[in-house]
Amino acid sequence: MQEYLCRISRDFLSRHQVNDRGETESHMGNLWGTDELVDGPNATYMSSSVLDRWEERLHEIFDGHPYDMLDAALTDTVFKFPLDIKPFRDMIEGMRMDIRKHRCQNFQELYLYCYYVAGTVGLMSVSVMGIAPESLVAAQNIYNAALYLGIGNQLTNILRDVGEDASRGRVYLPQDELAQFGLCDKDVFSRKVTDSWREFMKEQITRARFYFNLAEEGASQLKWNVWCCTQN
Template sequence: MVLERWEKQLNDLFEGQPCDMYDAALSDTVSKYPVDIQPFRDMIEGMRLDLRKSRYNNFDELYLYCYYAAGTVGLMSVPVMGIAPESMASTESVHNAALALGIANQLTNILRDVREDARRGKVYLPQDELAQAGLFEDDIFLRQVTEKWRSFMKGQIKRARMFFDKAEKGVVSLTRLVDGRYGHPYCYMGRSCMQLKLMTISL
């Protein structure tokens, strides 16, 4: 199976035995920075999860999916970007912020892509919170934009912004953000994306 093959290639490249030029590029990065293999393994596990799961009972389940899909990317990035010494930030606080940024971005993607995901038979929204809001899956599949739906979505957007807030306190300590090489901070871009994509709160 493809994912098993990717997993083997991942292990090989971390041992300095890449199988192609793409793996060679990552293997080179791994040799230069203290990159941990676990977030890469977790991302592959998230792909497995997405193949077998199309509903999420609560936010705890959705959070785990968001971690697999994007929180892992944040953790992969920290060793490469580095923590600016002048920031005085702890490694743990920066890792937590990078994780929060990944979660925030994935939640934004989910809220942006509700219609597209529904077409594929997937609902990446907490089922218990939909029920508490008096909403059913038919409201999503039939694209019924009601006041209940708008109120529900506002709550989901508020949660994503909370993760952006948490991220903003730590990712600014990353060296390549402090020295200006990466232009606008990622949190600012994420917030802008959220405003542009979700302001209508529609299906």
């Protein structure tokens, strides 16, 4: 698990350069660890009780009583930056959703899922990455942009991982929108690329790009070196 956390942190940092590598690495490593519990090799052993314990540890972290060294690293970050506990709690709720629900009936449900598992990451990260001192944009707009960036990223991940998710019996694509193109879960599981599938995917890609576009203005108000990396 620790090796995974270090790898995912390095990957994130290679795309989002920040001033204090250690602080952000501990921050991202801890928060991404929850996602690995549901989607990684230990997913079979995941349960609500395990996530309940993670939430207990989260409160201990914010109270200044970390459980282990990884928690201590996040505790240090929490006390150095104005991080709110709510996005962390919401992210764990997203992990609970992954355990009990593997379908989204419409985009409203998909958006909520994307917020829980990725939009929260954007909200957490703004405080650590920092807003450009010369920015004239309201802080709330920048946080909204970080949220939209997370949504766009998760929508992209879902489109990229359709086959992998299907192999686990999961279909995150909106069921009502699949039906509009004459598609259903059976078509997803078959992995056949038809004209209907292509048209459906074009619509989904357009939506993901829409959220990236919403995020662009706010992302430009992050510290200069962070913003530059979002342009790559």
